[in-house]
Amino acid sequence: MQLYNTLSAKEREKLIEEAGKDRLTISFYQYAHIKNTSIFRNHMFLAWDALEVLGRIYVAKEGINAQLSVPAENFNSFKEHLDSISFLENVRLNIAIEQDNKSFLKLKVKVREKIVADGLNDSTFDVTNKGIHVGAEKFNELIEDPNAVVVDMRNHYESEIGHFKNAVTPDVDTFRDSLDIIEADLSQHKEDKKLVMYCTGGIRCEKASAYYKHKGFKQVYQLEGGIIEYTRQVREKELENKFLGKNFVFDHRRGERISEDVIANCHQCGKPCDTHVNCANEACHLLFIQCEECAAAMDNCCSDECKEVKALPFDEQKRLRKGKHASNKIFKKGRSEVLKFKK
Template sequence: MKSLHNRVNKELLKKQLQESNEERLTLSFYHYYHIANPNFFRNHLFVIFQKVGVLGRIYVAKEGINAQISIPAARKDEFKETLDQIIFLRNLRLNYAIEDDGKSFFKLTIKAKNKILADGLADDAFDVTKKGVHVDAAKFNELASSDKTVVLDMRNHYESEVGHFENAITPDVETFRESLPIIEEMLEDKKDHNLLMYCTGGIRCEKASAYYKSKGFENVFQLEGGIIEYARQVKNKNLENKFIGKNFVFDERMGERISEDVIAKCHQCGNDCDVHVNCANDACHILFIQCDECGKRYEGCCSIKCKDFINLQEDERNALKTTIKFNGTKFGKGRFQSDLKDEPLEI
């Protein structure tokens, strides 16, 4: 079983990727499907994907598969042939990154989980395969212009903070499972409206569409391929772009620019900025938005406390790190406020 896991040091893998001249393509895909034996399927995937140079993060569960990966550009056709060996993944839509330097992932990680997208609900609460209607970019724009449509962002606050569709509802949540009951209550009197949902690549909308259909919403639509595919279609078909700002992505890049608008602010100084970073203090590691100037001032940290901590000797840090409360001790993701220097990153 050892051969079915990466055993190389993480920092070495990162260094190798950064120094490599190999052209790589970043992409994502998902598919809700009833998988009888996720562990067996996981091991099979690891073997066949490792052979074609796949790097990235893949989750498999009884409800399906969710993958964010990169592949060698020269082996694109070989990868597609490998994917087509799996009957339920044949002719699957692959979402290729908009902005891509190929440095998105540095190792292959495949995990068998209870669900590919945690929703906090029992397995039999609703059927994830009974989804809403998929729409392309043109139809999305048409529906979004109607007074009978509610445009709904199914992502988390730190994602919508840097970019979202015009007039979209952007729930202040940190996880998908939080959003389902909050949105249901919020839209209780709009079950006859068009419910038009979007997310990064489509996986959250797909599950949410099935959930809201089971709750009595009559007209449920989802943006096929998510923001990633929308941006591609807008460019290729010369459509109006209704997305403002940057699309947050869950890899080393942390974002793809969809429009030139910068709608977020540095969490430390309040200047316009939409660049996410993790606090340089590994004992904190909170995700927050930081401009270049504050990055230099705080040495990549979210606070003076963290900056002072990383400048201690290693033995001092090791002795103190479990006794000090940092921003990341309480909060997984940062929120904007006027002055964060030594305060929690929350409103």
């Protein structure tokens, strides 16, 4: 019984190309109480592997968070499987605005302590006691409401390339960092202000909304389905789009264009640009923003040092990496000192 992915990314990519069939990039989450996460994880892997589902899925006692790619012809079978699980029946599926058959190249289903790392250790906090969900139309009204504070619950490298008009964008590296910062900044407005939150697909906002209710905020709202669902509703209902720029996504694409506004800059030359890349030096792999001109000049690297390493024979690069952990710069997401025009 196969419970883990056995093909490399290159092998899977070749199979996708040979199949020549369309795939759908989908994300969903659900907070629930899962008792035996290992058994649940294995069940999901077996069912989805049979349907040629690819993606990155986290399972924890508090629920499931999934970002995946499904063959279009298998979508109905995939949906039927979800509906056969009580707490996933009719779960909202966020279908990507821009499709890419190679958004994911492996199926990884992992058991984690939490589906969203929050750094919290409070047994009295109930993650299912969430705030009020609002759609795109109501969210647009709240953005213009002087008694509302709209907060981006994503990290700095996400909001750097795109965010909502009038939104507060905390300069944080992780979700857990933002929880205390936002509470401290808005501590005087727990009674009188509407706290309105958004994120990519809703999962971080849902936990944050429950957390802030737990902390005494009286009027807590979240954008249902996040930026992905907001964009779908705006286009379907022909509403005014109040999102500027790109929505950062956690797959091969790294971003979906929501508006034509380019609000970020190349981290190497400073020209307007909102294209995230990873440094081509595998020992670095830093995530940063790079324009086409700098990509050509720097051979897709973040620094001259990395460019020199990438120019070495592959075996020499591999030898240099041997025994070393991945650089902490990977997790700095554009904070590296080698970048002259970082935010």
